[in-house]
Amino acid sequence: MTSHRRIEVVPVLGLPEFAAGDSVAAAVCRAAKILEGDVVAISQKAVSKAEGRLRRLVDVEPGDEARRLAAELDRDAREIELILSESAAVLRAERGTLITRTRHGFVCANAGIDGSNMPASGTVALLPEDPDGSARRIRAEIRERTGRKVGVIVTDSFGRAWRVGQSEVAIGCAGLEPLDDWRGRTDSAGRPLAATLIAIADQAAAASDLVRDKTSGTPVSIVRGLSNHVTAADGPGAAAIVRPEAEDLFL
């Protein structure tokens, strides 16, 4: 049960610029005091950098499909090539925007690839290969370094259908229930609840973003007070948040 709880969101300041091979967990443990039950929210960009998921556009040779789409959208064909190589399906290619379903199953603009806050111009960051795996590894390392059981989410800013603006969501998750399942439970009068599957990990991701600064890069923040959703096991991860294609009304 979730009542009488108080949540705190604290940015982790003083983190270095991450490069391939760096340990995000080690840097976070040095920069912040981690408490039992904390949820450590890490932006995808930091994880991608530490995992060497950067690509230089000069190294990319666009194929025919990428060239065709790039011409249609007035975009860089090499960037489109990378987006296609990270995607399972293209949902929309209109007005300069490419919405795809990534190999992980996430629906977002440009397969989550972007070039902001990169160490060098002409370089872009791909999403982590396996963001749930990234979250699990970072969680295990925090556990090892601090002895504390935490939840870890890897977050990214996604646009939404029908609503203006980007909101932070969880693309990777370990040790945190991604969904709080109230199905079968009833309200105070014994009637079924309308909202029955609460997107805890996504809401924690959104909360974590409220203390970030997009220009300087505050890639990590801590969401404190969700310990009743922090689990001993790594759990199903953000993969559980991907709506199965067969159940989706908007694919």
Add this chain to the structure above:
Amino acid sequence: MTSHRRIEVVPVLGLPEFAAGDSVAAAVCRAAKILEGDVVAISQKAVSKAEGRLRRLVDVEPGDEARRLAAELDRDAREIELILSESAAVLRAERGTLITRTRHGFVCANAGIDGSNMPASGTVALLPEDPDGSARRIRAEIRERTGRKVGVIVTDSFGRAWRVGQSEVAIGCAGLEPLDDWRGRTDSAGRPLAATLIAIADQAAAASDLVRDKTSGTPVSIVRGLSNHVTAADGPGAAAIVRPEAEDLFL
């Protein structure tokens, strides 16, 4: 600029069950200490009850379209009638689910109508007629009672395309920037930012939900630490979050 900020989310405990004509603002001011720059997040259900937006199903006479859809979806035709009467367009009617665009422009299941946490069985709550107006009135009354400038959001749990689970979003907003506009700004290296329009009000709504209890009803929580997004004017409200039909790729 948003760095070095710390956010706190606190539930407002001890609120009464609201009925038509009640002042939500008065109850919140009695139950909680409101500080300058707080964002007061109020669930749609509480606002709807206080505004008398409840409907008894026995009073509803379903029309032909409602009967047809109800048979197709295996649902109560009177509930479908209410949903249609609150909607500008039906987007999907499949597998028991009715996704519509409300008259306000929000895309959600059942036009936001539901029967959980109602004072009586067979009664449902419609969304407020004008949730931005509700937020403005509550804000003005909190100002009057406490002398404090706050932001107010009216929130509801929406499902999302492509992602499992409901997340809380802002359907009404006053005195809080609904969107933080970073367009034209650049990262630390002078390159354009990818995420440029941050859905502050929706992220605050999501954060506010993390301290709620769906069964007992914790309809109000306070998000503290967003004062740099709290504005002197009421501002454009959540209407600004509705993506214009002509720009939407998924309508």
